[in-house]
Amino acid sequence: MFKKILFATTASPACDHAARVAFDMAGRYQSDLSVLHVLGVPSRGFGQYVTDVRTGEQLVPDEDYVAWVKEEMKTTYAEQLKQCPGCTMEAVAGIPHTEILRFARKTDADLLILGGHTKDRENEGYTYRNMAGSTLQSVARSARCPVLVVSRPAASFWGGFSNIVLGTDFSKAAEHAFRFALSAARQLDCRLHLFHALDISGMHAGKVLEQDEIEDRLRDSLNTMRRKYVSQMKDFKNYEIDAWEGVPYVEIVKYAREKFADLIVMAHHTGSRDAENSALGSTMEQVVLRATCPVISVNHADKVSQDA
Amino acid sequence: MAKKILIVDDDPNITSYLTEFFEDNGYATCAASDGREALDVAKKEKPDLITLDLEMPDEWGPRFYRRMSQDPEIKNTPVIVISGLSGNQYAIQKAVASISKPFDRDELIKIVRDAIGDGK
Numbered sequence: 001m002f003k004k005i006l007f008a009t010t011a012s013p014a015c016d017h018a019a020r021v022a023f024d025m026a027g028r029y030q031s032d033l034s035v036l037h038v039l040g041v042p043s044r045g046f047g048q049y050v051t052d053v054r055t056g057e058q059l060v061p062d063e064d065y066v067a068w069v070k071e072e073m074k075t076t077y078a079e080q081l082k083q084c085p086g087c088t089m090e091a092v093a094g095i096p097h098t099e100i101l102r103f104a105r106k107t108d109a110d111l112l113i114l115g116g117h118t119k120d121r122e123n124e125g126y127t128y129r130n131m132a133g134s135t136l137q138s139v140a141r142s143a144r145c146p147v148l149v150v151s152r153p154a155a156s157f158w159g160g161f162s163n164i165v166l167g168t169d170f171s172k173a174a175e176h177a178f179r180f181a182l183s184a185a186r187q188l189d190c191r192l193h194l195f196h197a198l199d200i201s202g203m204h205a206g207k208v209l210e211q212d213e214i215e216d217r218l219r220d221s222l223n224t225m226r227r228k229y230v231s232q233m234k235d236f237k238n239y240e241i242d243a244w245e246g247v248p249y250v251e252i253v254k255y256a257r258e259k260f261a262d263l264i265v266m267a268h269h270t271g272s273r274d275a276e277n278s279a280l281g282s283t284m285e286q287v288v289l290r291a292t293c294p295v296i297s298v299n300h301a302d303k304v305s306q307d308a
Numbered sequence: 309m310a311k312k313i314l315i316v317d318d319d320p321n322i323t324s325y326l327t328e329f330f331e332d333n334g335y336a337t338c339a340a341s342d343g344r345e346a347l348d349v350a351k352k353e354k355p356d357l358i359t360l361d362l363e364m365p366d367e368w369g370p371r372f373y374r375r376m377s378q379d380p381e382i383k384n385t386p387v388i389v390i391s392g393l394s395g396n397q398y399a400i401q402k403a404v405a406s407i408s409k410p411f412d413r414d415e416l417i418k419i420v421r422d423a424i425g426d427g428k
Contacts, residue, residue, distance in 0.1 A: 020363075076341070153395025159368030257401065260374035292398060 001187040005031045006109035008038070008100045008139070010053050011076045018115040018154035021148070021294055023080035025113075026087060028160045029188075033087040036103050037073055038096040039066070061093035094231050097138035106144055110303050111296075112147045114139060136288075137280050140268055145303040146180055146296045154292045158262035165193045167252045167287065170224055173267035177298040178229055181265040182236065190237040194229055195258050196221040197251035212292040218243045249286035261293050268299030309338040310427050313420070314355035316346040316372065317390070318364040322409070326359060326390075333417055334427025340422030347375050356424045362391040362399055365410050373400050386423045388416075 009015040038144035039050040039061050047056045059065055069091040074081065081087060092099050103112050104112055119237035140147045150156050166181040168174040177192075183194035198217050200209060209217075221243035244251045248270065256264050269281035280288070280297065288295045298304060315326045318341050327337045338353045340346035342364040350358065357377075362369040369389065377383045389396050389406040398407035405419045 074342075152398065153393065154398035155366060157362045157370050157399045158392065159363070159366075159371060163374070164369065260370070260377075262371070293403075 001029045001030045001184060002111050004107060004109045005033045005111045005113060006104050006107060007033060007113040007195060009035060009071045011037050012053055015115045017153040018113055019080060020027050020151040020156040021150045022113045023084055026157055027083045034107055035073065035087060036090045036100060037069065038099045039069060039091055039093040043065055043206050049056065059086035063209060066091050077098045096135045100139050101142055112139060112143050112144050112145055114147060114149055140280055140297045141299060145302050148294050148296045149288045150294050151289050155294050161188050161263045162190050163193055163261045163264060164190045164263045165259060166258045167264060167266040168196055170228060173269065176301045176304050177265050177267040180298050180304045182233060186236055193256050194225050194239060194241045196225060196243040198243060198245040199248050200245045201247045214245050218245060249283045252287050253290045257292055263293055264291055264295045264298060268297045309335060311356040311424050312336040312338060312353060314350055314353060314358045315339045316358060317361040318342055329413060343369060343372030347373050350376060355385060357420060358385055358387045359390050360387050362389065362393050362396055370399055386421060
């Protein structure tokens with residue numbers, strides 16, 4: 001588990017909390033950690049210039065500049081590197097999500113770590129802060145391995161994993177997320193919380209449910225969890241199951257907070273059958289942005305243990 | 309008997325500074341250098357208040373708080389987060405207060421007094 005971790009970073013303060021988790025995990029789980037910075041962040045096309053992330057200057061990414069950026073990365077993460085002396089630093093020019101995915105393939109990474117936003121745009125208003133960054137969107141869609149996102153600083157204060165929440169809506173995609181969560185819980189000796197949020201947001205649009213009906217559905221959800229998941233867990237007993245009604249992303253964030261979860265695992269998009277072309281699901285996106293712990297998105301089953 | 313404060317911090321300079329500061333203000337103190345040790349000390353000493361760092365070598369502050377909140381004897385002990393990490397006010401939702409390092413001693417002692425009263 002987590003043998004090869006790729007941490008994609010701007011090496012700026014916006015990624016500090018993701019860095020805290022990445023380096024802590026590498027030290028704690030003896031992982032090979034690669035730190036990748038994609039130079040530039042060009043807005044479109046394949047230009048010859050890159051924009052320096054700190055100064056905003058337009059520069060040609062020649063050998064000297066790349067070497068200098070790597071040195072700057074080492075300086076930025078000097079403290080963390082003391083704990084992870086084997087960690088490698090790489091800088092390449094290109095479109096960030098393309099290069100991150102290319103590097104992940106090349107190094108056969110089994111986990112990718114990103115921040116929720118690569119830029120810190122405090123003054124750009126509610127809409128920006130309410131959306132996952134575009135690089136994260138593209139990487140989470142196409143990565144063959146699970147993607148761990150640390151969006152808020154408060155999500156980086158745990159130091160390892162011992163309490164995993166799986167948010168499920170019982171879809172096929174959620175099955176992969178379950179297998180990954182169970183495998184992580186087994187290998188890292190964690191408590192696994194299987195959680196389903198019953199969506200009653202339609203109540204405000206006039207789709208009223210009687211309380212008896214809500215509670216019937218919650219009971220059905222618990223039984224579905226027993227049938228679909230608990231039955232596959234064999235000798236693994238360190239789990240609990242819960243179902244709450246509400247707006248799903250709110251309930252998942254609340255549940256994780258209540259259980260002191262240090263990791264949430266969810267499917268990238270549960271409503272879509274086409275993993276290659278689906279955006280980060282709306283519930284997933286909000287959980288990523290709001291959770292007080294890291295969130296892992298599982299989209300493809302390639303790196304997910306099949307022997308749950 | 310003086311009210312007791314448990315200081316949890318991996319930096320010995322902070323621990324000794326806080327120990328002296330609280331004792332000068334009439335409180336008794338005990339200390340631990342990480343979350344695991346802190347739980348043992350908290351169970352043994354039953355402090356009236358805990359000051360908690362977030363990032364520590366082995367067990368971090370929020371994990372200690374989780375384990376502490378599962379122990380009926382110490383779960384209601386007020387906690388003040390003292391940390392240099394940004395966003396520390398969101399680390400432990402039920403904390404009495406969160407203070408960033410470097411901190412103002414007057415502000416800290418006011419929070420302590422509001423939470424548990426004077427030392428004696």
